Amino acid sequence: MATRLLHLRRLLPAARPSAAAAAAFSTSVTPTPRVSGLVDEICGLNLLEASSLADALRGRLGVDQLPPLAILMGGAAPLAGDGAAGAAGEEAKPKEEKMAFDVKLEGFDAAAKLKIIKELRAFTSLGLKEAKELVEKAPAVLKAGVPKEEAEGIAEKLRALGAKIVLE
Numbered sequence: 001m002a003t004r005l006l007h008l009r010r011l012l013p014a015a016r017p018s019a020a021a022a023a024a025f026s027t028s029v030t031p032t033p034r035v036s037g038l039v040d041e042i043c044g045l046n047l048l049e050a051s052s053l054a055d056a057l058r059g060r061l062g063v064d065q066l067p068p069l070a071i072l073m074g075g076a077a078p079l080a081g082d083g084a085a086g087a088a089g090e091e092a093k094p095k096e097e098k099m100a101f102d103v104k105l106e107g108f109d110a111a112a113k114l115k116i117i118k119e120l121r122a123f124t125s126l127g128l129k130e131a132k133e134l135v136e137k138a139p140a141v142l143k144a145g146v147p148k149e150e151a152e153g154i155a156e157k158l159r160a161l162g163a164k165i166v167l168e
Helices: 002-011 020-023 033-043 047-061 068-072 085-093 110-123 126-137 148-162
Strands: 101-106 140-147 163-167
Touching: 047 140, 101 110, 101 126, 101 148, 110 126, 126 140, 140 148, 148 163
Parallel strands: none
Antiparallel strands: 101 140, 101 163
């Protein structure tokens, strides 16, 4: 992170942010005089001092690395642990739907082995030998990082042939 900040610092002019830019990031809560003093002191640090401060805070708080949202949101994201704030934040978020799946062959009917190998070759670029070896070493991932619709289509075709397929 410090190297990214150094790189950005070199690209930007030495000017401080404008009042309009500062107002865009302000909150409705007025900071106490102590907090205002800390903010002024931190803003006066050069980049090496700011990096040293970040490292010292990580060490003192026992955090390996701050989550990106904590930096962007001014520390609003929970830093670590199983705290009540973390649990409340997780409940408020809707579950994200998985976008990429791995098509995994768990097993198959012995009579359908040849058909499964042929179908596997149809949706991959594997040769006959590689496809046969992959099917024989089940459970094995047949195709990784596939979009949901494509993964469901592949799984449906292979299940129709007698394969036991799992989408992970």
